[in-house]
Amino acid sequence: MTADSTRLRSYAEGRWHDGTGALVPLIDPTTEVLLGHCPSGGLDFAAAFDYARRVGGPALARLSFAERAERIEAAVKVLHAHREVLIELSVECAGTTRGDAKFDIDGGLGTAQFYAGLGKTLGARRTLLDGDMVQLSRSPRYVGQHVLQSVPGLALHINAFNFPIWGLLEKAAPALIAGVPVVAKPAIPGGLLAYRAVELLVAADVLPPGALTVLFCEPDGLLGAVRAGDVVAFTGSSATGRKVRGHDAVLSGFVRVNVEADSVNAAVLDPDATDETTTLFAHEVVREMTQKAGQKCTAFRRVLVPESRLDEVQSDLTERLAAVKVGNPRSTGVTVGPLITAAQRDRARAGIAGLAASCRFVHGDGGSGALVDVEAGRGFFVGPTLLRAESVDTPRVHDDEVFGPVATLIPYSGDATAAAAAVARGQGGLCASVYSDDRDFVTTFVASAGPWLGRVNVGSEKIAPHGPGHGAVLPASIHGGPGRAGGGQELGGLRGLELYLQRTVVQGDRPMLERALGVTPG
Secondary structure, eight states, X not given: OOTTOEEOOEEETXXXXXXXXXXXXXXXTTTOOEEEEEEEEOOOHHHHHHHIIIIIHHHHHTSOHHHHHHHHHHHHHHHHHTHHHHHHHHHHHHOOOHHHHHHHHHHXXXXXXXXXXXXXXXXXXXXXXXXXXXEOSSSTTEEEEEEEEEOSSOEEEEOOSSOHHHHHHHHHHHHHXXXXXXXXXXXXXXXXXXXXXXXXXXXXXXXOTTSEEEOOSOOTTSGGGOOTTOEEEEESOHHHHHHHHTOHXXXXXXXXXXXXXXXXXXXXXXXXXXXHHHHHHHHHHHHHHHGGGGOOTTOEEEEEEEGGGHHHHHHHHHHHHHTOOEEOTTSTTOOBOOXXXXXXXXXXXXXXXXXXXXXXXXXXXXXXXXXXXXXXXXXXXXXXXXXXXXXXXXXXXXTOOOOSSEEEEEEEOSOHHHHHHHHHTTSSEEEEEEEOSOHHHHHHHHHHHGGGEEEEEEEOTTTTTTOOOTTOOOTTSEEOOSGGGOSOOEESTTHHHHTTEEEEEEEEEHHHHHHHHTOOOO
């Protein structure tokens, strides 16, 4: 791709828009070569939203769940046919290795395919029944039936930079199956990848008109176009999440909001974990630190290790990290590429400096380290960095999510309740993993830590060969978490549709409701 050969356009009102305003440069994070530009503004958000509601909503409403599923499945096939092109573009514009690019692209396609399959099982319906018909009076004729129907507006999706494909599809697929048109706002960093995917979908004409609007621009003024009946789903920082929740248009329209935000995720090792389970623990800690250069909302930031095993674990982890190659993601053997922008690199380094004020380095120092096949002074690199805290009371270790290949070893007493209390100091998280073969340890930990988490993953000797591991966000399981993680919930099979459905109870004469709602008598 030649410099400035691409200028991102937005797809709205059934056509492409060039946009105006200052041009935001799109940079290869490995070489710092200019790849293109994204206009900062010039879009009529109100008109784009109106078209989505007025054209996209009715177009989806005319389709059954199964018919919507067919459209999603067709979209998956289009993108899968161009998978190799998308992988190569991810390496170029997002600095991912091929493996990390596949993690994003295949994760998104797999999630969309899952929801296509789920939609097919719902069949020719357009409304879901929620539970059984309930008798409401002495007469068996007077009953109530809870139903789930599409919200009357649109779904505004504000996506993060770290998963351009997965983030787009994991939000869009449930909304479209639910019959709600999507307006997506991808992040500009890495936006070339999402842009290419949208170009492919538009060219293939697989989705109903107005079902998908994608805006490539700065977000200023975007939330002002939402109104009653819309839904907003945001992924990003907790500070921005608070602004989204508190926006005047969101508050005045009582707009439903889902937020996925900061999370200081934890790995916990049982003092009596077997050698196999300890090996699994070490493998997953290193993988979570290094996959996508640590730019994952699920990545471990805290590694809780029993005091009696801290030196042993530290030695194992530093040996594994020493073997990791950082550099040009196009080069053989490199498993850690750059962070996506200079700003993200600088934020990560500032976060590391903050941790280092009370912790000590045991591997790396927050710098680039030795790089493979990278021109001197080029690229937005942070080498894998492992710090060690003196205790669970060390300042900042439970507070700072450093979005890069960074984690902190934290000693704890070895008691499951103490481990759970340390995890809870993160004030709510997306996920934590406990590595144990002891049912009592796991039971105690889950009972205490579970209410602070959206997901608890249990790693053990028996599951090691079978489970995808801590970092896999699976469409059949919920994704989200309480507290500082945003309090939101996405995916989870049918639960993923509920954000876009309104629950209503219909009360009346049983035979009439059975006919009207398609309920099998009895």
